[in-house]
Amino acid sequence: MADTRKASRFIVPIAVAGVAAATIGLVPALAASGDPDLPEITAQQLIEKIAASDTQTLSGTFRISTDLGLPVGGLADLGALAGGGGGSSSADPTEKLTELVSGTHTLRVAADGPDRQKLTLLDGSDEYSLIHNGDDVWAYDSKSKEVFHEKAPAGAGEKGEKGETPSKELPTTPKQLADEVLKAAGDTTSITVDGTAKVAGRDAYQLMIKPKQSGSTVESIKIAVDAANGTPLKFTLASVEGGKPVVDAGFTKVDFGKPAASDFDFKVPEGAKVTEGAAEKGAGSEKxxxxxxxxxxxxxxxxxxxxxxxxxxxxxxxxxxxxxxxxxxxxxxxxxxxxxxxxxxxxxxxxxxxxxxxxxxxxxxxxxxxxxxxxxxxxxxxxxxxxxxxxxxxxxxxxxx
Incomplete structure (x- = not known):
């Protein structure tokens, strides 16, 4: 661990890259005309709609693109420094899901309340699946034919605020991204309704969030909100540098019906190597x-x-x-x-x-x-x-x- 301790002195700017982009004030505005044609709504009403949403079941596909503006290979080097590629199982979620911080990825998702969620990361012909079913969390990497298993975190089956599941294993969804932005309030931000849109075949309002202050690297945050149930369908964060969005995550297909119980079943494939999470937490681990x-x-x-x-x-x-x-x-x-x-x-x-x-x-x-x-x-x-x-x-x- 000596090399990792030494490395940590150099990685300060990267390790703190998750600093949240500050507080938000509520500036009411009427929805602009657009397609689809939806009833007018204020920003305050739309935020209240998001807060009141209690979507417990869904399935679909969403696409996430991330462009932090790092040089080619930079994130790969960073992943190696932080332990990526050095773990004992390529199926370990703490390492595999770091891939989402760079490039474009397509994911299939399914959720049935706080006890069952499934995510599949598609990478060409290979798939990586992460399944939370009751007391167990399973992860499977089809490329390496490795399986990672551990017991679900304490409280993973309990509902948090707005019925959400406090599961650290699942990556950020459009709703989780939106909640992070909207959970604080202040007078440093302009929030308006910026027309309407079709997202994954659903009618949606677009909530536009912009800093009032100069000096921020954030140009704007746009959240597409399902007009019927208040579920965020798409999240886009743009930088003042322009170019591709820093984060663009949204559903391409979504169904709010209850997924089949069998969708969350997992059977270890024959010949697959299984790593138990608890065994990985001993002394000397490089996780x-x-x-x-x-x-x-x-x-x-x-x-x-x-x-x-x-x-x-x-x-x-x-x-x-x-x-x-x-x-x-x-x-x-x-x-x-x-x-x-x-x-x-x-x-x-x-x-x-x-x-x-x-x-x-x-x-x-x-x-x-x-x-x-x-x-x-x-x-x-x-x-x-x-x-x-x-x-x-x-x-x-x-x-x-």
């Missing part, structure tokens, strides 16, 4: 969660105060600068930043390919950039990170906050 624990030790738990990083620490010592979409998190590693040539060889190229040297009143440092989250690592060991532009990070460092 991604161990990387997270090492990262926590390295930075004293300071990531706990960031949205989405509550499991990594307690939040002590974290300095949050600004508010809303231009929030910047400042962390102090307490030691000078390591030199690039000291980095593990698997990420030296990654650092060089998307790190820009900058200078200012604060001294000098390197800005690590994606289309959504940027991070400034100063040579004296301070880190400024947020869904903000490079100039905003340098300004914060110059202010000495």
């Amino acid at each position: 991604p969660e161990d990387f997270g624990k090492d990262f926590e030790k390295e930075f004293g738990g300071e990531l706990g105060g960031l949205p989405g990083f509550g499991d990594l620490g307690t939040g002590g010592g974290l300095n949050v600068i600004g508010e809303g979409w231009t929030t910047i998190a400042k962390l102090d590693s307490g030691a000078p930043a390591p030199k690039t040539d000291e980095a593990p060889k698997e990420i030296q190229g990654l650092l060089d390919s998307f790190g820009d040297k900058v200078t200012g009143k604060f001294g000098s440092g390197t800005v690590f950039k994606t289309k959504l989250v940027n991070a400034l690592l100063t040579d004296d060991g301070k880190v400024y990170v947020g869904a903000v532009t490079q100039d905003a990070l340098v300004d914060a460092a110059n202010a000495g906050k």
Whole structure:
């Protein structure tokens, strides 16, 4: 684990790439005309419709495309650093589903309440299936003919808010993405209804979310909401850099009927290798969660105060600068930043390919950039990170906050 601990010092900007894009204010607006022709609705009413939706059963296909603007091969190098490809089972969900953070993928999904969900990731002729059925979670990689099995997490069969299942195994759906954006409120955001659309053959309203503040890397977030039941059908996040959306996830086919119980059955294929999850949690494991624990030790738990990083620490010592979409998190590693040539060889190229040297009143440092989250690592060991532009990070460092 020594190499992983060393690597964690270099991976700060990437590890915090899940920082949520700030708080949201509600600005009512009437729906614009469009196709289909639906009754007018305000943004407030549409948000209430999403909150009231209680979809428990569905099946269908959705497509997710992700473009963080990383250089070619960057995510592959990052996956290797975090433990990807080094696990004992290619079917392990904690490794396999990291593929969703890059490129375009097609998935089949099915859900029957909080106790049964199934997801199949299609990759050419190969398939990867993840099944939660009662007390068990099964994963199968047809390419390697490997099976991963573990007991469902505590509470996986219990309903959370709005009847959702607190299952960490399943990847982000359009609804989960929408909930993350809408769960907080403030006056930093414009929210309007931006016409209507057809998504997966369903009539939908389009909720448009935009920052009021300058300096954010987020141009807009658009959520297509089923006009009949309030279920988000599509989620699109666009960057101020333009080009392809950072995230574009939406159903291409959807049916809200109850799937057959047999859809969630799983039988280990003959000759398949089975790995039990509990056996993988012993000392010496190189699983991604161990990387997270090492990262926590390295930075004293300071990531706990960031949205989405509550499991990594307690939040002590974290300095949050600004508010809303231009929030910047400042962390102090307490030691000078390591030199690039000291980095593990698997990420030296990654650092060089998307790190820009900058200078200012604060001294000098390197800005690590994606289309959504940027991070400034100063040579004296301070880190400024947020869904903000490079100039905003340098300004914060110059202010000495």
